[in-house]
Amino acid sequence: MSKLLKNIIRFVLFILIQVFVLFQVKPLHQFIVPYLYFLYILWLPFNTPRLGLTLTGFVFGLCLDYFTKTPGLHAAACTMIAYLRPFLVNILIRQEGAEQNYRSPSITSMGLAPYATYVFILTFIHNGYLVFLEWLDFGTFLYFIGKVLATTGVSMALIFLCELLVFRKEKFRTNTA
Amino acid sequence: MRNIFLFIRRYFNFLFFLVLQIIALSFLIRYNKFHEAAFMGVANELTGRVSSKYSNVEYYFHLKKSNEALAVQNERLLNSLKSNFQDADTSLAVIRDSIAYDTLGHFRRYIWRQAVVVNNSVSLQNNYLTIHRGEKQGVSKDMGVVSPNGLVGTVVNTSENFSVVMSMLNRQSSVSAKLKKSGEIGKIQWDGVTPDYVTMINLPKSVKAIKGDSIVTSGYSLSFPPNILIGTILEVVDEKGSNFYTLKIKPATNFYSVEYVNIVDNLQKDEQKKLEEAAKKNQ
Numbered sequence: 001m002s003k004l005l006k007n008i009i010r011f012v013l014f015i016l017i018q019v020f021v022l023f024q025v026k027p028l029h030q031f032i033v034p035y036l037y038f039l040y041i042l043w044l045p046f047n048t049p050r051l052g053l054t055l056t057g058f059v060f061g062l063c064l065d066y067f068t069k070t071p072g073l074h075a076a077a078c079t080m081i082a083y084l085r086p087f088l089v090n091i092l093i094r095q096e097g098a099e100q101n102y103r104s105p106s107i108t109s110m111g112l113a114p115y116a117t118y119v120f121i122l123t124f125i126h127n128g129y130l131v132f133l134e135w136l137d138f139g140t141f142l143y144f145i146g147k148v149l150a151t152t153g154v155s156m157a158l159i160f161l162c163e164l165l166v167f168r169k170e171k172f173r174t175n176t177a
Numbered sequence: 178m179r180n181i182f183l184f185i186r187r188y189f190n191f192l193f194f195l196v197l198q199i200i201a202l203s204f205l206i207r208y209n210k211f212h213e214a215a216f217m218g219v220a221n222e223l224t225g226r227v228s229s230k231y232s233n234v235e236y237y238f239h240l241k242k243s244n245e246a247l248a249v250q251n252e253r254l255l256n257s258l259k260s261n262f263q264d265a266d267t268s269l270a271v272i273r274d275s276i277a278y279d280t281l282g283h284f285r286r287y288i289w290r291q292a293v294v295v296n297n298s299v300s301l302q303n304n305y306l307t308i309h310r311g312e313k314q315g316v317s318k319d320m321g322v323v324s325p326n327g328l329v330g331t332v333v334n335t336s337e338n339f340s341v342v343m344s345m346l347n348r349q350s351s352v353s354a355k356l357k358k359s360g361e362i363g364k365i366q367w368d369g370v371t372p373d374y375v376t377m378i379n380l381p382k383s384v385k386a387i388k389g390d391s392i393v394t395s396g397y398s399l400s401f402p403p404n405i406l407i408g409t410i411l412e413v414v415d416e417k418g419s420n421f422y423t424l425k426i427k428p429a430t431n432f433y434s435v436e437y438v439n440i441v442d443n444l445q446k447d448e449q450k451k452l453e454e455a456a457k458k459n460q
Contacts, residue, residue, distance in 0.1 A: 020231050026433065027300040030370045050190045058197045065204075066220035067228075068298065069305040069334075069341055072205030076198055083194040133205065134302055 003045060003103070011060060014040040019067045022158075031143075031150035036158045037064055037074075038126050041082050042119060043168075045104045050086055057082025077130040081122045092118050107163065108170040119159055120152075127151045225307050225339030228296035236436065243325075243436040250325040287402045288442045290315060292322075295339070299346055299372040299432050306330065306342040308438060316340045321400035321441045327429025328352065328407045329438055331400050340440075345407075346372050346432055353398045354407050357391040359384060365392070365407060365426065372432055374411050377424040384422070386413050392426055399446050 018037035025034060041057050048056070061078030065071045089105060092114040102109030105118060128148050135144045185192065255261075292310035310316050312335050322329040322342045330350060334341040343350055345367060352365040354377060363380040377392060390410045396403035412425040 016227075023298050023300055025300060027372060033300055051193055054190070054194050054197060058201065061201070067224050067296070068301060070205070070301075070303060072201040072203070076201035076205065079194065079197045079201060083190075133202075 007044065010040055010043070011063075015060075015063055015067070018064060023068070029150070031147045032154055033147075033151055034158055035127065035130075035151060035155045036162065038078060038081060038123075039159055039162060041078060041085065042122060043104055043106075044085075046089065046100075046102070050083075053082045053085060054079060073130065073133055076133060077126045080129050081126045084125060085122065088118050088121060102170055104168070104170075106168055106170050120156060123155045123159070124148070124152050127155060219336070221307070221334060221336035221339050221341060225295060225309065225336070228307055229293075229309055232293070232295045239434045239436050242431070242434050246325040247437065286443065286445050288444060290440045290442065292316075292340075292438055292440055294435055294438055297344075297432070297435060302369050303348050304344045304346040304372075304432075305333075306344050306435070306438075308340050308342055308440070309338065310440065311335050311338040311340050313337050315442070316440055317442075319400055319446070320443075321398070321402075321405075322438050323401075323405055323441060324430045324435050324438050326406070326431065328394060328401065328405055329430050329432075329435060332440065342438075344432060345375055345428060345430075352401070352407065353395045354392050355395040356380065356384060356386060357393045357404070362395050362397065363392075363424075374425045374427050375408065377410075377426050378421060380422045380424060382415075382420055382422055386410060386422055386424060388412065392424075399443060399449065400441070402441060402443075 014037045018035070022034045022036055027033075037060075040060060041053075044053060044056065057078040057080075058075050061073075061075035062071065064074045064078075068074070093110060105115060107115050109115075110118065131144055131147045131151065134147075290310065292308040294306055295309050296307035298304045298306075306322075306329065308316075308322070316332060316335050318332055318335060320332045322332060328345060330342045330344040330347070331352075332340050333343045345352065345365065347367060348369055350365075350367060353362065354365045355362050361380055361384045363377045365375055365377050367375045380386065388410050392407045392410065394401040394403055394405045394407060406429045408426040408428040408430075410424050411427045414423040414425065416423055
């Protein structure tokens with residue numbers, strides 16, 4: 001399957017899962033909203049051009065926004081993490097040239113600790129920015145802190161689960177192949 | 178001039194990012210104010226179609242509950258039929274008014290239309306429903322939406338075949354309500370904590386409000402006819418520093434499983450609105 005087709009299918013799947021599964025979960029607490037959809041952006045290939053990455057983030061977020069009837073909210077957060085992603089990858093990549101040898105960020109290509117850091121930082125930024133925009137409308141500071149921490153925790157758990165369930169082929173690519 | 182171009186080329190990524198952020202934020206701010214945004218009509222049509230496919234599946238799981246709710250509503254309506262009222266003494270006729278003969282619609286104020294819910298959320302801070310009925314089928318902005326059990330919300334956006342309804346579980350929702358027993362007016366809002374209850378404010382403490390009392394819509398709203406059930410009082414919170422109660426209300430509508438709704442159209446809304454605006458201008 002071509003890389004583009006794979007990513008298009010992922011795009012649709014992540015949005016459908018977020019809208020029709022995770023948003024339908026009966027709320028346990030005011031703070032807990034399970035977010036997983038932005039994992040799509042974290043899984044995009046290393047060699048995506050930065051401009052394309054930012055634009056993909058924007059379009060992806062906006063698609064979700066039209067389902068939740070909040071145009072701009074998720075788009076802003078997704079653009080933010082898509083823009084910041086290359087900086088983090090540059091800092092956290094394990095060895096020289098790993099982004100050439102592997103296709104996309106994963107545990108195999110980056111190593112467990114750097115990958116976990118990468119996921120955690122972007123999750124935190126995404127949820128923080130999202131709740132911050134919500135918080136400008138209403139709420140107290142406790143609401144802001146509580147919700148950012150709770151949603152980040154839930155998202156991390158979901159992403160961990162997703163990594164266990166979904167097997168992504170990460171072949172080591174050499175120049176000869 | 179050359180330096181400007183160089184600057185733009187060098188920081189193009191960052192500038193592009195900034196532009197997208199500004200677009201996103203402007204969507205957000207504009208939408209919150211006027212409940213509308215670029216492409217929302219087209220997007221409604223698209224997301225509505227996807228949602229109606231999904232709700233076709235989900236529909237079967239709620240079938241029993243929706244049937245029960247519809248049966249209860251039918252029972253209530255049947256009980257209010259004219260033929261139920263008959264007395265052995267024929268000189269004592271029960272006369273109900275002539276609405277049935279109002280074929281020209283001179284006296285009709287409200288008209289009801291049914292619709293199917295295709296998308297619904299309860300877990301966000303601003304919850305909306307999508308219903309499968311739009312402009313082509315006579316839905317327009319600011320119409321009231323009522324489920325078989327009670328009030329649901331107000332139409333905020335329409336496309337050709339779908340409409341978006343702001344449910345009571347929305348931070349921006351505000352519905353004029355009254356205590357059914359004594360008629361005092363208050364306002365229903367949602368604090369965003371849990372979808373299990375909404376709050377009613379501005380009810381003076383001189384009123385006797387007890388747990389279990391019914392709250393219905395007041396006649397002051399342009400979108401809703403009076404006396405539609407909103408919910409029952411769950412808890413009376415006595416705030417010491419204020420002359421008003423804050424009531425926790427359990428909504429009559431089960432927002433988790435709402436399947437069928439009725440849209441109510443106030444035919445005299447425009448007339449009333451115009452008059453009220455003219456009165457404001459004259460001051």
